[in-house]
Structures are given as C-alpha cells and as structure tokens.
Amino acid sequence: MIRYNLQFFAKEGMGGEKTEPATQKKLDDARKEGQVAKSREIANGLGLMALFLCLKLWAGHIGTQLMEIFPNVYNRISDVSTYWEGRMPEADTRAVFSMMLTQTLIIIAPLLLIGFVVAFVSDIIQVKWKPTFKPMHPKFSKLNPLKGIKKIFSVNSIVELIKSIAKIGLIVLICYNYLKGKEMLLLNLYGIGLMPAINLVAEIVTDLGIRIAALYMLIAFADFAYQKVKFKNDMKMTKQEIKEEYKQQEGDPQVKGQIRRKMQEASRRRMMQDLPQADVVITNPTHYAVAIKYDPEVADAPLVIAKGEDYMAARIKEVAKENNIEIVENKPLARMLYANVDIGQTIPPELYQAVADVLAFVYRLKGKL
Numbered sequence: 001m002i003r004y005n006l007q008f009f010a011k012e013g014m015g016g017e018k019t020e021p022a023t024q025k026k027l028d029d030a031r032k033e034g035q036v037a038k039s040r041e042i043a044n045g046l047g048l049m050a051l052f053l054c055l056k057l058w059a060g061h062i063g064t065q066l067m068e069i070f071p072n073v074y075n076r077i078s079d080v081s082t083y084w085e086g087r088m089p090e091a092d093t094r095a096v097f098s099m100m101l102t103q104t105l106i107i108i109a110p111l112l113l114i115g116f117v118v119a120f121v122s123d124i125i126q127v128k129w130k131p132t133f134k135p136m137h138p139k140f141s142k143l144n145p146l147k148g149i150k151k152i153f154s155v156n157s158i159v160e161l162i163k164s165i166a167k168i169g170l171i172v173l174i175c176y177n178y179l180k181g182k183e184m185l186l187l188n189l190y191g192i193g194l195m196p197a198i199n200l201v202a203e204i205v206t207d208l209g210i211r212i213a214a215l216y217m218l219i220a221f222a223d224f225a226y227q228k229v230k231f232k233n234d235m236k237m238t239k240q241e242i243k244e245e246y247k248q249q250e251g252d253p254q255v256k257g258q259i260r261r262k263m264q265e266a267s268r269r270r271m272m273q274d275l276p277q278a279d280v281v282i283t284n285p286t287h288y289a290v291a292i293k294y295d296p297e298v299a300d301a302p303l304v305i306a307k308g309e310d311y312m313a314a315r316i317k318e319v320a321k322e323n324n325i326e327i328v329e330n331k332p333l334a335r336m337l338y339a340n341v342d343i344g345q346t347i348p349p350e351l352y353q354a355v356a357d358v359l360a361f362v363y364r365l366k367g368k369l
Contacts, residue, residue: 020242022235030235037231038126041163041220043119048216050118052209054111055202063198065107069100126224159226167219174211179204271306271343272315276323278305280362281316282337285329289313290337291320292347294359301346302355307338326362333358 022030030036055062179186182204189197237245278291279302291306308316320327333354341347347355 018236018238018241020237020239022232022237023242023245025245026235026237035231036126037224037228038123039220039224039227041216041223042126043122045213045216045220046118046122047115048209049213050114051111052206052213054114056206056210058110062107062111063195063202066104069103072099156230163219163223167216170215170219171212174215175208178208178211267343268312272319275306275316275319276325278320278325280358281320281325281327282330282334282358283313283317283327284331284334287313288334288338289316289320290334290341291316291325292337292355292359299346301349301352302359303346304337304341304343307341307343309338326365328358328361330354330358 185200186204189200192200275291278293281289281291283289287310289306289308289312290304292302293305294302306316317327319325333351336351337347337355
C-alpha cells in the first residue's frame with residue numbers, strides 16, 4: 001500500500017485554497033512586517049511632477065544663480081594661477097571645486113527638499129504613518145535561490161515588465177510628439193545668445209517633463225489600484241488558518257468547553273450542598289424545579305438557591321424529599337423563575353406576590369406562620 005496525503009495536492013497554504021478575506025489580526029501583523037498595499041509609482045510620479053513644476057517656476061532664478069558661480073570660480077583660478085606662474089596648487093584646486101559644489105548644492109537644495117517632502121507625503125497618504133524597521137532585519141530565507149527564481153517568473157514580475165515597457169513606450173511617444181515641431185529651434189541653438197539658448201532649453205525640458213510626469217501619474221494610479229487588489233488576494237486565508245488564529249486569540253474551543261463543564265459541575269455541587277436549606281421547591285412539575293429560601297437577615301427578598309431542568313429537576317426533587325422540603329406545583333411560576341432568575345439572585349419584584357403566596361402556604365403547613 002502507498003500512503004499519500006491529499007494536502008500535497010492542495011493549493012499553497014495551510015488548509016487548502018485561500019478563499020476567506022484576511023482577518024484584522026493578519027492585516028495588523030502584515031503591517032508590522034512592512035507588508036502594505038503601496039505603489040512606488042505614486043511617489044515617483046508626484047516627485048517628478050513637483051520637480052518640473054518647480055523648475056517651470058524657478059528655472060530663470062536658478063539659471064541666474066548658477067551663472068553667477070562661474071565668474072567667481074574663474075576669477076579665483078586666474079588670481080591663483082598668476083601668483084604661481086601659471087600653475088595652480090592642489091589645495092587651491094580643491095578649495096575652488098569645493099566652493100563651486102557647495103554653492104551649487106545650496107541652489108538646488110530646495111528642489112531636493114521638495115522632492116523628498118512630496119515622496120514622504122505620498123507614502124503617508126497611501127499607508128498612513130506607522131513606521132517599522134522589521135523589513136530591514138536580515139532574513140536568510142531571502143538568500144534562497146529557488147525563491148529568487150520563482151520571483152523572476154512570477155505574475156508580479158510579468159506585470160512589472162509590462163508596466164516598464166508601457167512607461168518607456170509612452171514616454172518615447174510623448175517626447176516624439178512634443179519635439180516634432182521644434183527641430184528648427186533646437187538646430188538654431190548655436191546661432192543665438194547664451195541666455196536665450198538656456199531659456200529655450202529650460203522651457204522645452206520643463207514642458208516635456210510636466211507632460212511625462214502627468215502620464216506617469218496615470219500609470220501610478222492604475223498601479224496603485226492593482227497593488228490594492230493584489231495585496232487583498234495575497235492576504236486571503238484558508239478556513240483552517242482562520243480556525244487556528246481564533247484558537248490562538250480566544251483559546252482552543254475544546255479546552256474552553258472542558259473548563260466550562262468543570263465550572264458547571266462545581267456550581268452544581270455547591271447548589272446541591274445548599275439545597276437542604278431551601279424553604280420550598282417550586283416545580284413544573286416534570287421539566288423544571290426551582291428551590292427558594294427566604295431569610296430576612298440575609299436578603300430582603302427570597303433567594304433562588306438551586307434550579308434545574310429535566311434530570312437535574314428530578315434530582316432536586318429527590319433531595320427535597322430526603323430533607324423534608326415542601327414541593328409545590330406551580331407551572332407558570334416555575335417557568336418564570338427558571339428563565340429569569342440565576343442561582344444566588346433574589347426574585348424580581350413582579351414575582352413577589354406569587355412567591356409570597358407559596359411561602360405562606362408552606363409556612364402554614366409547617367406551623368411557622
């Protein structure tokens with residue numbers, strides 16, 4: 001005989017096919033691990049749009065500031081070279097380039113800062129603010145070559161490839177359509193002055209960049225919708241996984257059932273121990289039995305010290321007979337007491353009169369009244 005396990009033929013995941021929506025606990029755990037429905041294209045698209053809009057507004061100002069750097073650098077080079085007979089010392093060379101780099105960074109720093117802020121805000125809008133460092137922890141499972149090969153030929157890789165091809169194709173198409181009527185302007189750049197040429201190039205670059213960024217945003221929003229659907233499907237669970245999660249959170253139902261049964265048994269034992277103190281047992285007569293005790297020093301109203309149904313009702317009546325406790329048949333009152341009053345509680349005011357009549361009858365029989 002050959003042993004086999006049908007689980008080997010099931011889809012990946014404990015318990016077979018993943019058909020159930022993810023529980024909130026699984027979503028929270030995935031969030032802690034850094035797994036969220038997020039599109040990197042949103043941040044890239046918004047960053048590009050912000051960059052080219054800023055260049056459109058400040059290109060002239062930035063160009064003027066960059067042009068002012070060169071006279072300072074050239075004057076410094078000229079002075080130093082004359083002093084050292086045409087040779088520029090290494091220290092002065094480093095100082096000149098350091099000054100030029102510093103001034104350039106100061107000029108373009110606002111653009112970099114705006115790009116960072118836009119990317120940061122776009123991520124917060126997508127997944128809200130809840131930082132985690134777990135994705136940065138090293139995992140040896142990521143070094144598994146089989147998993148790497150599997151990712152290469154996965155559906156996600158195919159989607160990313162299609163997305164990249166689409167982006168490149170659309171960007172080329174936009175560039176071609178925009179530059180198609182501007183060949184003569186670009187060919188005549190050598191025939192115009194420096195500043196007009198810079199302004200023309202800046203205008204072409206920024207206008208073209210804004211168009212590309214707008215297209216990129218359309219692709220980004222489509223990718224965000226895809227990532228949402230993909231994340232929802234990836235987070236789905238099997239019925240067995242939901243059961244196991246429930247056990248972990250609430251405890252094993254079998255264990256809880258055993259605990260509940262033991263508590264009920266202990267409660268019944270205490271109830272049967274207190275039963276001989278009852279003044280009367282009110283019955284249905286066969287289905288319900290409720291034992292009543294009235295002690296003005298303990299409570300202002302009669303207490304239910306025992307109650308039971310079917311077998312337990314019969315057991316209560318047996319103990320009542322053994323202890324010479326009066327058994328009174330009153331079907332409506334027995335049902336009301338059994339359904340509405342727990343063991344150890346006083347009877348409700350609306351049943352005072354009915355219970356008082358029963359106690360008065362019992363006390364007359366025993367000569368206590």
